[in-house]
Amino acid sequence: MSDYFPYERFRPNQREFINLVREAVREGSNVIIEAPTGFGKTISVLSGVLPFAVDYGYKILYLARTHRQMDRVIEELKVIHKKNPVSGVELRSRKELCLHTYLRQFTTDAYNAMVVCRNLKKLGKCPYYENEKRKKAEFEEIVKFFLNEPSHPSEILSYSETLELCPYDVTKRIAERANVIVASYLYALNPSIRENLISSLGIDYSDLIVIFDEAHNLPDQAISALSDRLSIHTVNRAIKEADEYGENEIANFLSIFGRGLEILHSERLANREVEETPIQPELVFSHVLDVLGAGPRWLVKTLNEMVAVGDAIREDRIEKGKPPRSYIGRTGEFLLLWFSLIGREDYLFLMTREGGISLELVALDPSKALSFIKEVQSAIFMSGTLTPLEAFRDVMGIENALMKKFPRMVKRENAQVLVAKDVSTRGEERSLQLYRKMVDYIVEAAGIIPKNVGVFAASYEVLQGLLSANVEVRIEETGKEVFVERPGLSSRENDAMIAQFKAHAKANGAVLLGVMGGRNSEGQDYSGDEMNGVVLVGIPYARPTPRVQAQIRYFERKFPGKGRYYGYYLPAHRKLVQAAGRVHRSAEERGSIVILDYRVLWRSIKKDLPDWMKETMRAVTLPTMRLHLKRFWSERFKSSPREV
Numbered sequence: 001m002s003d004y005f006p007y008e009r010f011r012p013n014q015r016e017f018i019n020l021v022r023e024a025v026r027e028g029s030n031v032i033i034e035a036p037t038g039f040g041k042t043i044s045v046l047s048g049v050l051p052f053a054v055d056y057g058y059k060i061l062y063l064a065r066t067h068r069q070m071d072r073v074i075e076e077l078k079v080i081h082k083k084n085p086v087s088g089v090e091l092r093s094r095k096e097l098c099l100h101t102y103l104r105q106f107t108t109d110a111y112n113a114m115v116v117c118r119n120l121k122k123l124g125k126c127p128y129y130e131n132e133k134r135k136k137a138e139f140e141e142i143v144k145f146f147l148n149e150p151s152h153p154s155e156i157l158s159y160s161e162t163l164e165l166c167p168y169d170v171t172k173r174i175a176e177r178a179n180v181i182v183a184s185y186l187y188a189l190n191p192s193i194r195e196n197l198i199s200s201l202g203i204d205y206s207d208l209i210v211i212f213d214e215a216h217n218l219p220d221q222a223i224s225a226l227s228d229r230l231s232i233h234t235v236n237r238a239i240k241e242a243d244e245y246g247e248n249e250i251a252n253f254l255s256i257f258g259r260g261l262e263i264l265h266s267e268r269l270a271n272r273e274v275e276e277t278p279i280q281p282e283l284v285f286s287h288v289l290d291v292l293g294a295g296p297r298w299l300v301k302t303l304n305e306m307v308a309v310g311d312a313i314r315e316d317r318i319e320k321g322k323p324p325r326s327y328i329g330r331t332g333e334f335l336l337l338w339f340s341l342i343g344r345e346d347y348l349f350l351m352t353r354e355g356g357i358s359l360e361l362v363a364l365d366p367s368k369a370l371s372f373i374k375e376v377q378s379a380i381f382m383s384g385t386l387t388p389l390e391a392f393r394d395v396m397g398i399e400n401a402l403m404k405k406f407p408r409m410v411k412r413e414n415a416q417v418l419v420a421k422d423v424s425t426r427g428e429e430r431s432l433q434l435y436r437k438m439v440d441y442i443v444e445a446a447g448i449i450p451k452n453v454g455v456f457a458a459s460y461e462v463l464q465g466l467l468s469a470n471v472e473v474r475i476e477e478t479g480k481e482v483f484v485e486r487p488g489l490s491s492r493e494n495d496a497m498i499a500q501f502k503a504h505a506k507a508n509g510a511v512l513l514g515v516m517g518g519r520n521s522e523g524q525d526y527s528g529d530e531m532n533g534v535v536l537v538g539i540p541y542a543r544p545t546p547r548v549q550a551q552i553r554y555f556e557r558k559f560p561g562k563g564r565y566y567g568y569y570l571p572a573h574r575k576l577v578q579a580a581g582r583v584h585r586s587a588e589e590r591g592s593i594v595i596l597d598y599r600v601l602w603r604s605i606k607k608d609l610p611d612w613m614k615e616t617m618r619a620v621t622l623p624t625m626r627l628h629l630k631r632f633w634s635e636r637f638k639s640s641p642r643e644v
Helices: 014-027 041-056 067-083 101-106 110-122 127-134 136-147 153-163 167-177 191-201 215-226 232-244 248-268 283-292 296-319 327-340 366-374 389-396 432-448 460-468 471-476 491-506 546-558 563-583 611-615 622-636
Strands: 030-034 059-064 088-090 180-184 208-212 228-231 276-278 347-352 358-363 378-383 401-405 415-420 453-457 481-484 510-515 533-537 591-595 617-620
Touching (some): 014 030, 014 041, 041 208, 067 088, 110 296, 127 136, 167 191, 215 378, 232 248, 432 622, 453 563, 460 533, 471 481, 471 510, 481 491, 611 617
Parallel strands (some): 030 378, 415 617, 453 533, 533 591
Antiparallel strands (some): 228 358
C-alpha cells in the first residue's frame, strides 16, 4: 500500500482513505469522500489508485478546478517519483501551450483556439507543427524526457520553445503514455472536449480512473459547461459579416430573426423590472418563419449552412492574418443547439436584457455532464465539503458509489466559531444601518485577530453594502491594509493581489474583502498567519431568479420533497463551509470564524455544517465576541505558534 506514499508518516486516517480508494478501484466502484482541509487528500488518492493503475495499465485522469490545484497534483507526483517512478503531465488550453503569435493574440476561447490551430496546420502556417515533421527525433526525445519525471506546463513550454516545437502537441504526446493526466473539469464536463481528449489518447472510457478534486464545485461547473448564451450584438455583427461576404440570404434571415427578437423582447421584458424571463423556445423562430413562409426543415438547413459559412470565413480570416472569428458561425451553432433542445425538461430557455437582449440556454441537470462515468473503471469524488453525501450522490447521478466521511482534523481548542445573534443579511433587514453594525463587528475582529483576516460576503451586493458603510476606511484605522476582490478581475491580477495580501502576514497583517463561492474563498490556500480568521457576512443564498426557481422545480420533480433543499439551500451552505475552511490547513493551526448571520444558529442550517463547526459554535453580541476573541488569541501565545 505504501509503494506510492512518499512521506515518512501518515496523517490521521490517511491509511483508511488509501485502503478505501484502492479497494474501490480494484472492484470497479465509485467513491464519494469528504475529508477535511489539511487531510492530505491529493497524496492519499494518488497513493490509493497508482498501484492498480500502473500494474494493469489504466490511465488516471485527475480533474481540478483551478491551475493552482492542478499544479499541486504535479508537485505531489514529483515527490512520489522520488520513491517510485511515475509519469504525469498537466493539460492546459491551446492558447496557454502555443508559441504561435497569431493564435495567442486573436483567440479568446477553447473552441476558437481549436479551429485556428487546425487551420494554421492545414494551411502550412504553423512553423512549430511543420518542425515536427522535420525534427521527429528531437520531438520523440523531448517526449521521452518529460515521461521520465512529472513536469509543470512551464517546463514543457520552455523546452519546446528552445527546440521550436509545438508545446501543445508535445503535451498531448506525453499524455498518451503518462500514468496521470491532470486537467481542468472542462476536459470531462464538456462533451465535445471530452470526446476529443479520449480520441487523441487512443483509449476507451473503460481504460480510465477519474478523480474529481474539490468535487463540491461539480454541480455549478457541470451546469456552466452544458449551458450557452447568444446576444443580439452577435446577431447584428453576423448581419454585417454576411453583407461583407456577400451572403445575402443569410443576411436577410438574420435581419428578420433579429427583428423577431426585438418584438419578443418588447412583449416579454420591456417596461419591466425583471432582467430575465423564461420563453417558449419555438417563439424565437416564429417571426422569421412567418415572414419567410418557411418551416422547421428549411430552418435547420439554413442554420447548418451558417455553420459551414462560418468555418469558411474563419479560414479566410486566418489566411489574411485577421482575428479568426465568425459571428455567422457562432449564431448558427447556438441556434442549432437551441432548436435541438426544444422539448427537453432539463433545460430552461431564457430571454435576458442585461447589457442588451440575449438568449440563454440554462442546463438544469448537472448529472447529464457525468453520464460517461458509467463506462470508466472507477470515479472518485472528494472534497472537504460534500455533506450530506447522499445529496451529492443524487444530484450528480453517481451510481454504484461507496461513501465515506472522515472526521475533522481541527483540534477543538484550535477552532472558534462565533455567530452574531443580532444581524442577518435577509433581504428585508438590509439597510445602511445594518451594514454599519456589521462593519463594527468586522473592525473589532480584524483588530483582535492577529495578522491576516478574510472577510467574505454572501454576494457582491452585500460586499458593496459593506463598502458603502466605509468598511475599508475603518479597517485601515486598525493598521491593516485592505485588499478588495472585485468582479471582472483577471486570474493574473487576482493572483498578484493575493500574493500581496499573503505577504502582509509577515508584517502587520491585512484584510481581504471578497465573496463566498469566489476563487479566493475556495480555490486559495492560506497557511500560517496568511489567514488566522474569517468573517462570513450572511449566507450566500442565490437570488430567486427564474433560473433558480426552474432549478428548484426540476429537482422537485426528480427528487420529490427535496427540490428546494437541493437547488437552493444546500449549495449556499456548502459555500459558507468552504469559506470557513480557509483558516485551518492543519490540526495545529488556530483560527477564528465569525459569522454575521443569526440564521446559522437555526437547526435546519446547522445540520449541514461540519462537526468541528457545530461543536465550537457560540452565539455572541459585539461585546461578547470581543471577549471570546481576546481570550482565544491570548491562548495562542501560551502554546506553539501556527505553522508557516
